[in-house]
Amino acid sequence: MWLLNWLPNWIFYAMGLIGVLTLVVTYFIKFLPIPFVYMYKTPLQLLSIAMIVIGTFMAGAIYDNEAWLARVKELEAQVAESEKKSVEKNVEIVEKIVHKEKVIKEKGDDIIKYIDREIVKKEEVIKYIENCPVPKDIIDAHNAAAAMGKK
Amino acid sequence: MKVVILTITLLLSGCTMFVPVKRNFPEAPVTLMVKCPQLETVQGDKVAITDMLKTIVNNYRLYYECSNRVEGWGDWYVEQKKIFDSVK
Numbered sequence: 001m002w003l004l005n006w007l008p009n010w011i012f013y014a015m016g017l018i019g020v021l022t023l024v025v026t027y028f029i030k031f032l033p034i035p036f037v038y039m040y041k042t043p044l045q046l047l048s049i050a051m052i053v054i055g056t057f058m059a060g061a062i063y064d065n066e067a068w069l070a071r072v073k074e075l076e077a078q079v080a081e082s083e084k085k086s087v088e089k090n091v092e093i094v095e096k097i098v099h100k101e102k103v104i105k106e107k108g109d110d111i112i113k114y115i116d117r118e119i120v121k122k123e124e125v126i127k128y129i130e131n132c133p134v135p136k137d138i139i140d141a142h143n144a145a146a147a148m149g150k151k
Numbered sequence: 152m153k154v155v156i157l158t159i160t161l162l163l164s165g166c167t168m169f170v171p172v173k174r175n176f177p178e179a180p181v182t183l184m185v186k187c188p189q190l191e192t193v194q195g196d197k198v199a200i201t202d203m204l205k206t207i208v209n210n211y212r213l214y215y216e217c218s219n220r221v222e223g224w225g226d227w228y229v230e231q232k233k234i235f236d237s238v239k
Contacts, residue, residue: 075172078238085237086177089230094180097223101216108212112205120201129199139193142203146190146210 009062016055022048174238177231183224187217 026045029038119125190210193203 072172075238079172079174082234082238083175083177085234086231089234090178090180090227093223093226093230094182096226097180097182097219100219104212104215104219108208108215111208115201115205115208119204125201129201132200133197134193134200134203136196139198139203142207143192146192150189 003058004062004065012055012058012062015051016059019048019051019055023052177234179227180223183220183227185220187220188213190214 022044026041026048029041029044032038120129190213191206193206195202
């Protein structure tokens, strides 16, 4: 509430208290030895009631404002915590991906090495390579399939 | 009448409360942002079956590397949503 940012809280509590005291005093005003004060009894009572109403309203507003401020603080703490957790989780996910990618690369390299080391040296494979190069149509079909996602 | 309007305005201004808590969209890891590479093609007219096999193996590897990153995006979304929803 903008008014609470401008004025300190105690002003509204004091206003309520002064209102109550003034209202009480107006009931005893006739006992005072000063006669001209008595003519202000009704305006004073109205004023004190207005002060009590405003004081009570503002006391509620202060309570509500403080409850909201506490909620904001709580949310800010939760958001800070969630941002920290988010960063930690990112690190965890990246580590998992990098590890799995390393394993995939190693397995791929192992298979290529196995082809170069073992398969190409097998007699039946050597014979096959010498006599049967892969037909161009098959290579083209493979290349077309490999390039099907190209833009 | 003017006093009534002013009073109501003042009293209702107490209801204009907003929660000034800013939340940032979580940053995605750079590793996940890497685009999947194009698959390799077989080059040359006379190609040995073993060379073709090596290209195919490489392409399988590229596929698994890419699917790994796609799974990473799934994990990232699920985990970040859990964290996001935990703020209440």
